[in-house]
Amino acid sequence: MGLTGIIILLILLVFTVVALSVPAQVYESWNNPASWSEYPKHVPPAWLGIFYPNKYFTTEQLSPTNISEYSPAKDIHITLITFSFNWTKSFPAYNVYFIISTNSTPIEEVVYWNKPDGSTIQIQVPNSYFNVPFDLTAIQGFILNYISLITGKAPNIVNATTLSTALFNSPKSNLSVTEDGKYIVKIEVISAKPMNVTKTKILLLGNSYGLMGTDYFGKPIDLGVLLGLPDALEIGALTSIVSVVVGIIVGGISGYLGGTKDSVIQWITLVFLALPALPFLVAVSFVTEPNLELEGLLISFLSWPFYAIIARSMALSIKSNSYVEVDKLLGIPSYRIFFTHFMPRLIPITVAYMALGVPAGILLAQTLAFLGIAPANIVTWGGILDQAETYQAQVNGWWWWVVFPGLMIVVVAVPFVLIGFAVERITLGER
Amino acid sequence: MLLEVQNLKVYFYTRRGVVRAVDDVNLNLDKGEIVGLAGESGSGKSTIGYAIMRLVPNPGKIEGGKMLFKGENILDLDEDTFRRNYRWKKISMVFQGSMSGFTPVFKIKDQIVEVLKIHGWNGDYDERVKELFKMVNLDPSLAEKYPHELSGGQKQRAFIAMALALNPEVLIADEPTTALDVVVQEYILNLLKQLRKDLNLSIIFITHDLALLSEISDRNYILYAGKIMESGPSEIIFKKPRHPYTSLLIESIATLDKDIIKGISGFMPDLSTPPKGCRFNTRCPFAKDVCFNEEPEFKKFSDGDEVACWLY
Numbered sequence: 019m020g021l022t023g024i025i026i027l028l029i030l031l032v033f034t035v036v037a038l039s040v041p042a043q044v045y046e047s048w049n050n051p052a053s054w055s056e057y058p059k060h061v062p063p064a065w066l067g068i069f070y071p072n073k074y075f076t077t078e079q080l081s082p083t084n085i086s087e088y089s090p091a092k093d094i095h096i097t098l099i100t101f102s103f104n105w106t107k108s109f110p111a112y113n114v115y116f117i118i119s120t121n122s123t124p125i126e127e128v129v130y131w132n133k134p135d136g137s138t139i140q141i142q143v144p145n146s147y148f149n150v151p152f153d154l155t156a157i158q159g160f161i162l163n164y165i166s167l168i169t170g171k172a173p174n175i176v177n178a179t180t181l182s183t184a185l186f187n188s189p190k191s192n193l194s195v196t197e198d199g200k201y202i203v204k205i206e207v208i209s210a211k212p213m214n215v216t217k218t219k220i221l222l223l224g225n226s227y228g229l230m231g232t233d234y235f236g237k238p239i240d241l242g243v244l245l246g247l248p249d250a251l252e253i254g255a256l257t258s259i260v261s262v263v264v265g266i267i268v269g270g271i272s273g274y275l276g277g278t279k280d281s282v283i284q285w286i287t288l289v290f291l292a293l294p295a296l297p298f299l300v301a302v303s304f305v306t307e308p309n310l311e312l313e314g315l316l317i318s319f320l321s322w323p324f325y326a327i328i329a330r331s332m333a334l335s336i337k338s339n340s341y342v343e344v345d346k347l348l349g350i351p352s353y354r355i356f357f358t359h360f361m362p363r364l365i366p367i368t369v370a371y372m373a374l375g376v377p378a379g380i381l382l383a384q385t386l387a388f389l390g391i392a393p394a395n396i397v398t399w400g401g402i403l404d405q406a407e408t409y410q411a412q413v414n415g416w417w418w419w420v421v422f423p424g425l426m427i428v429v430v431a432v433p434f435v436l437i438g439f440a441v442e443r444i445t446l447g448e449r
Numbered sequence: 450m451l452l453e454v455q456n457l458k459v460y461f462y463t464r465r466g467v468v469r470a471v472d473d474v475n476l477n478l479d480k481g482e483i484v485g486l487a488g489e490s491g492s493g494k495s496t497i498g499y500a501i502m503r504l505v506p507n508p509g510k511i512e513g514g515k516m517l518f519k520g521e522n523i524l525d526l527d528e529d530t531f532r533r534n535y536r537w538k539k540i541s542m543v544f545q546g547s548m549s550g551f552t553p554v555f556k557i558k559d560q561i562v563e564v565l566k567i568h569g570w571n572g573d574y575d576e577r578v579k580e581l582f583k584m585v586n587l588d589p590s591l592a593e594k595y596p597h598e599l600s601g602g603q604k605q606r607a608f609i610a611m612a613l614a615l616n617p618e619v620l621i622a623d624e625p626t627t628a629l630d631v632v633v634q635e636y637i638l639n640l641l642k643q644l645r646k647d648l649n650l651s652i653i654f655i656t657h658d659l660a661l662l663s664e665i666s667d668r669n670y671i672l673y674a675g676k677i678m679e680s681g682p683s684e685i686i687f688k689k690p691r692h693p694y695t696s697l698l699i700e701s702i703a704t705l706d707k708d709i710i711k712g713i714s715g716f717m718p719d720l721s722t723p724p725k726g727c728r729f730n731t732r733c734p735f736a737k738d739v740c741f742n743e744e745p746e747f748k749k750f751s752d753g754d755e756v757a758c759w760l761y
Contacts, residue, residue, distance in 0.1 A: 339549070348537050350563070
């Protein structure tokens with residue numbers, strides 16, 4: 019049992035190292051939707067494609083097959099970028115993303131979208147999107163015109179997917195059936211000066227992404243789960259170590275001293291225990307705007323009494339052992355008995371509860387994050403769940419947005435619980 | 450006189466009232482003497498032992514009396530001085546549970562060395578441990594073992610070795626053999642006698658087992674309900690006791706030639722409300738009117754016996 023726990027923990031630690039090697043700007047850009055525009059929005063995990071091969075596909079990235087440059091007249095330089103791809107799926111792409119950047123300012127940019135049946139859609143790229151990546155919603159005016167030209171009416175809902183049908187469905191079928199075959203996309207960039215194309219590609223966004231799908235902004239959930247891991251472990255470990263150490267020392271002293279001092283310490287412990295944890299943390303967090311360490315200490319501040327009470331009951335039973343009484347007879351000073359003969363007996367439960375305390379700390383930290391209280395610039399699973407709730411993932415059926423971060427909180431708790439139980443079983447015997 | 454306990458009073462402050470567990474007890478101990486302290490359960494004999502160590506368990510308190518160690522009243526010393534200069538150094542203790550008196554997670558040797566270190570023993574610790582183990586007839590290699598690796602008798606002897614570590618002058622042996630079988634009991638008794646002879650050690654032997662006491666003690670104190678009933682040399686106490694309680698106790702010793710063992714009927718009185726007069730009056734077959742009204746004074750006899758009874 020403990021071994022399983024250690025193995026899971028090691029795997030988690032490997033992922034933690036991976037997460038820590040992710041550059042800092044990824045963490046910083048997490049809450050910036052613009053950083054994730056190239057990702058399909060709120061799509062399920064890619065592995066669904068294994069079960070429904072005809073329904074789900076992933077993003078396809080196209081590189082230009084040919085770039086040619088010519089100058090038909092003075093001060094007119096035309097660059098023609100050609101892409102071609104075979105489309106065999108029975109659905110249009112989720113969205114199409116054009117990335118064209120040049121080292122000069124174009125006068126005009128035109129996209130010629132050739133379908134396998136020979137029909138062509140001509141799209142004029144608006145000025146504001148020159149040298150900036152854009153998707154179908156940026157050029158929806160032309161596409162909507164095309165749709166009403168073919169079908170005779172404008173679509174009711176305008177989003178990337180309906181716009182994409184215009185590019186992929188056959189005009190003969192009133193844009194209801196996707197055309198298979200070879201598509202050729204030509205992009206004409208006209209400039210007054212000679213220019214170089216620095217970067218160009220087309221993304222045919224899939225309707226599924228990665229291991230855990232994406233959220234409303236296109237943020238990949240798997241990345242979020244990964245980025246949340248180090249901080250979750252850190253806050254769990256921090257709260258557990260601090261609260262268990264404080265709790266065991268306070269409880270140990272309380273049980274060791276006994277009598278009135280014990281009563282006073284127990285009273286203080288109970289006062290802390292009676293503090294309603296969540297409202298207290300919410301209130302304090304609003305006032306202090308904590309960082310990760312401070313939040314950990316705040317959680318420890320509220321959870322040490324649990325361990326103090328357990329440690330005290332252990333301490334009372336240790337105290338009644340005759341060797342502790344004998345130590346007094348031997349003329350060993352009281353503080354020395356406490357540290358050398360008494361506290362070492364509390365170490366096993368300290369270790370066990372330290373392991374068991376980690377998930378508790380993680381859970382509380384994620385709960386706070388779910389309530390919108392988390393240190394800035396860190397990714398939390400609770401925060402991801404909070405957004406899922408805000409964007410009504412449950413109503414929209416975006417289950418992957420809720421399931422995976424939630425599952426992760428459980429997965430992280432499991433190894434610590436297994437290890438804690440194993441240690442407890444070794445030290446306190448079978449129960 | 451090495452140790453004189455005068456008018457010792459130990460009261461326990463419980464919720465039901467003040468329990469007078471030890472009331473006006475006088476006890477003397479000479480150098481090299483083995484003194485027996487006998488009585489039934491709850492008579493306060495162990496409490497006297499702990500009181501001499503100044504470690505009366507809560508909620509008990511030493512409420513009065515003097516304890517003169519070589520003429521100095523050790524009850525007047527502050528706790529720290531007493532711990533440093535007397536406890537275990539001059540007066541040490543072995544008791545029934547001392548088998549489990551070793552902390553289970555440390556080697557026996559380390560625990561003895563710790564005691565030596567704390568009390569500032571000058572000399573080689575290893576040598577001293579070896580010496581002590583030889584003194585109690587234990588193989589010195591056992592010192593390297595953990596407490597659970599030793600048998601009960603071995604542990605008890607190792608504990609006696611620890612009790613002797615600092616060359617104390619008084620050893621309080623509080624039922625040191627109760628949890629052991631008779632063979633080991635005999636062994637421990639002989640060991641204590643041997644130590645008395647070799648080290649000129651004074652021993653207060655606390656027990657409820659009069660048969661055992663008769664083998665070892667020079668003088669005895671018979672305790673009942675927190676008071677001394679009779680004290681005197683062993684030959685008087687065991688051969689011709691004067692106090693009815695002593696004689697009834699001796700009659701209740703099981704021997705092979707007895708068909709019926711006579712017990713003492715009744716129970717010890719509740720010490721939070723002790724009876725008026727002699728405390729044994731509720732069970733004494735010879736109780737007279739005066740026994741229920743006035744406490745008897747000690748009467749000395751020429752053979753060294755002292756009895757607190759209205760019969761004399």
